[in-house]
Amino acid sequence: METSTNKLLTGPVIAVNIGLKSFGASLEQQGVEVVQVDWAPPAGGDQEMMDLLDELM
Amino acid sequence: MASGFVIRKNQYYDSVFLMSVNRRISEVKGIQETAVLMGSPANKQLLLDIGIQNDQINNAQPNDLIVAVLAESSAIVENVLGRLEEWLEAIQENTVALSVRTLEDGLSNKPDANLAVISVPGEYAAREAKKALEAGLNVFLFSDNVPIEDELMLKQFAMERDLLVMGPDCGTSLIGGKGIGFANEVRRGTIGVIGGAGTGLQEFTSQVHNAGSGISHAIGTGSHDLSGKIKGLTTLAALEALEADQQTSVIAIISKPPEAGTLVILLERIKTCKKPVVGCILGIDPGSLSGKPNFQAARTIDEAVRLAVALSNGQPAAPSGGLTPERMATIRKEKQAWSPEQKYLRGIMAGGTFCYQSQQILGEAGISIHSNSPIEAKNRLEHPDRSIEHTIVDMGEDFYMVGKPHPMIDGTMRTRRILAESRDPQMAVLYLDFILGYNASMDPVGELLDAILEAKRLSKQRGGSLTVVASVCGTENDPQVMGLQMKLLHEAGALVFRSNAQASTALCQLLGQG
Numbered sequence: 001m002e003t004s005t006n007k008l009l010t011g012p013v014i015a016v017n018i019g020l021k022s023f024g025a026s027l028e029q030q031g032v033e034v035v036q037v038d039w040a041p042p043a044g045g046d047q048e049m050m051d052l053l054d055e056l057m
Numbered sequence: 058m059a060s061g062f063v064i065r066k067n068q069y070y071d072s073v074f075l076m077s078v079n080r081r082i083s084e085v086k087g088i089q090e091t092a093v094l095m096g097s098p099a100n101k102q103l104l105l106d107i108g109i110q111n112d113q114i115n116n117a118q119p120n121d122l123i124v125a126v127l128a129e130s131s132a133i134v135e136n137v138l139g140r141l142e143e144w145l146e147a148i149q150e151n152t153v154a155l156s157v158r159t160l161e162d163g164l165s166n167k168p169d170a171n172l173a174v175i176s177v178p179g180e181y182a183a184r185e186a187k188k189a190l191e192a193g194l195n196v197f198l199f200s201d202n203v204p205i206e207d208e209l210m211l212k213q214f215a216m217e218r219d220l221l222v223m224g225p226d227c228g229t230s231l232i233g234g235k236g237i238g239f240a241n242e243v244r245r246g247t248i249g250v251i252g253g254a255g256t257g258l259q260e261f262t263s264q265v266h267n268a269g270s271g272i273s274h275a276i277g278t279g280s281h282d283l284s285g286k287i288k289g290l291t292t293l294a295a296l297e298a299l300e301a302d303q304q305t306s307v308i309a310i311i312s313k314p315p316e317a318g319t320l321v322i323l324l325e326r327i328k329t330c331k332k333p334v335v336g337c338i339l340g341i342d343p344g345s346l347s348g349k350p351n352f353q354a355a356r357t358i359d360e361a362v363r364l365a366v367a368l369s370n371g372q373p374a375a376p377s378g379g380l381t382p383e384r385m386a387t388i389r390k391e392k393q394a395w396s397p398e399q400k401y402l403r404g405i406m407a408g409g410t411f412c413y414q415s416q417q418i419l420g421e422a423g424i425s426i427h428s429n430s431p432i433e434a435k436n437r438l439e440h441p442d443r444s445i446e447h448t449i450v451d452m453g454e455d456f457y458m459v460g461k462p463h464p465m466i467d468g469t470m471r472t473r474r475i476l477a478e479s480r481d482p483q484m485a486v487l488y489l490d491f492i493l494g495y496n497a498s499m500d501p502v503g504e505l506l507d508a509i510l511e512a513k514r515l516s517k518q519r520g521g522s523l524t525v526v527a528s529v530c531g532t533e534n535d536p537q538v539m540g541l542q543m544k545l546l547h548e549a550g551a552l553v554f555r556s557n558a559q560a561s562t563a564l565c566q567l568l569g570q571g
Contacts, residue, residue, distance in 0.1 A: 003219035003298070003301075004171070004193065004195060004218065004219045004220050004221075005195060005219060005220060005221045005294065005298045006298055006301055006302065007171060008171050008172060008195045008221065008232060009232065009233065009273075009274055009298055009299075009302050009304075010233075010302075011232070011233035012233065013171065013172055013232050013233060013235050013237075014167055014169055014170045014171050014172065015170060015171075015172045015173070015174050015237075016160060016163040016164065016167065016170045016172070016173045016174070016189070016194065017173075017174045018160060018163070018173060018174065018175045018176070018177060018185055018189075019071060019174070019175055019176030019177040019199070019200070020071045020072065020073050020176040020199070020496075021071060021073070021074065022071075022073045022496055023174050023176055023199070023237070023238060023496060024174070026236065026495040026496050027174070027235065027237065029495070029536075030234075030235050030236060030495075031235075032235050033167065035157060035163045035166045035167045035170065036157065036163075037157050037158065037159060037160060037162070037163045038156070038157055038158055039069075039071075039158070039159075039177055039185075040067075040069035040120055040158075041069065041119040041120055041177075041178075041181055042181070042184075046118070047180075
């Protein structure tokens with residue numbers, strides 16, 4: 001059976017980019033389909049609040 | 058001296074964007090120090106270190122932008138901070154407004170996505186990576202400072218789902234010819250490579266290309282994968298994937314020394330691999346690995362390239378090039394121009410693997426090197442900023458990375474270090490590496506050129522002559538235009554090499570007797 005990893009290698013790469021926008025831009029430059037997530041620290045970066053959110057989800 | 062700051066609540070920007078703003082502000086005349094950063098605890102400490110402290114800053118959150126400046130006068134401070142909006146807009150011009158805020162939104166946009174590329178600050182990285190794995194995505198995790206327990210958890214979780222976690226602290230991968238993170242534009246071919254070190258993978262893949270061959274896939278594993286805690290989970294998964302991959306005929310592994318038990322596990326797995334494996338395990342004598350079934354050990358990355366290319370072509374490996382007679386003549390001429398007090402090497406490196414490989418090659422020639430990332434603990438510099446005798450510093454090491462961009466994307470720190478070293482009359486050789494490719498500086502040589510020329514001028518003024526050795530990692534297809542970068546180095550009088558190992562061989566000749 002073909003694993004998810006081998007499916008990645010046989011391609012094409014389709015990426016979700018979370019963080020540095022330049023990483024997404026360089027993939028686009030190479031013709032890769034990319035969706036850029038406009039990420040910011042969840043719950044304003046408050047760790048306790050993040051843990052709470054994780055529990056609720 | 059005057060100082061001032063501005064806080065923008067709930068305006069989050071990534072570190073590369075902040076670096077661009079920082080650079081623009083630094084160029085303003087009269088500015089002495091700038092900090093453009095998000096209000097994380099580590100960044101607030103950084104501000105404290107440069108003498109900027111205030112209740113408002115203490116209360117800032119990781120989502121709040123802080124811009125602080127130290128300048129010659131309060132007029133300059135006011136002018137810069139007053140024009141902040143203008144700086145931000147000028148740099149943001151090229152970026153498109155985005156409405157996708159979470160991985161879930163991203164996936165509804167691209168339901169057939171197969172890879173998450175994650176480069177958020179380390180404290181949030183494991184959380185995002187876990188969500189990506191749960192959604193069935195492979196992960197490229199650039200973020201560093203991820204706790205090793207989280208790394209193990211992510212990799213075990215991925216293994217149960219037949220997914221790959223490249224990282225954390227993974228700088229480079231090439232999947233199906235597409236470079237992820239810091240990667241070069243290389244030809245596709247049949248050589249697959251696995252590596253924990255980003256610059257090691259860039260060097261290997263670029264040289265395979267430059268030798269006329271090509272890469273099927275280059276899989277980064279992150280720098281801790283071969284530790285005793287992780288036991289090579291990603292390396293083993295990558296080996297399995299490349300073994301099954303129809304495009305790949307030969308597999309190479311480039312790494313720093315694995316933990317002893319992990320090396321045994323890896324060699325056991327290689328024994329049963331259906332494809333030949335070449336390994337460059339820096340820091341381990343290839344002789345000690347000889348005779349291992351299905352495994353050819355190389356001393357340097359260059360040698361690993363020669364072995365892998367030969368195996369993929371079904372031909373014997375080309376002999377090592379060595380230094381040409383012309384090179385040897387140039388080296389003799391350079392040495393003759395030194396003043397009697399000029400004795401020592403100063404290597405100021407952007408690539409961690411290059412720092413390591415150079416130390417290894419020089420060490421084998423009997424030349425002991427001090428470093429902030431030494432091969433042997435006894436050669437550790439007391440302070441990374443203070444060179445002793447022969448020194449090679451890794452400017453991408455953790456000490457230099459707090460709140461600062463990596464030397465591969467910004468030459469400011471290396472420029473400062475070159476200028477600091479240029480005041481030492483005992484420096485005879487300055488060695489610099491230049492790394493091209495996606496996401497690296499678009500003009501790595503240009504950024505350092507004035508400092509190189511100034512160092513040469515000062516040396517001449519003292520009656521000596523500074524030898525500059527440079528190695529360039531990349532291909533002619535990289536966005537930076539390699540020919541132009543090499544031309545700048547030649548015009549500056551540098552001895553230019555196409556690999557770190559070749560440059561290190563030249564360093565041995567320069568620093569050896571005779």
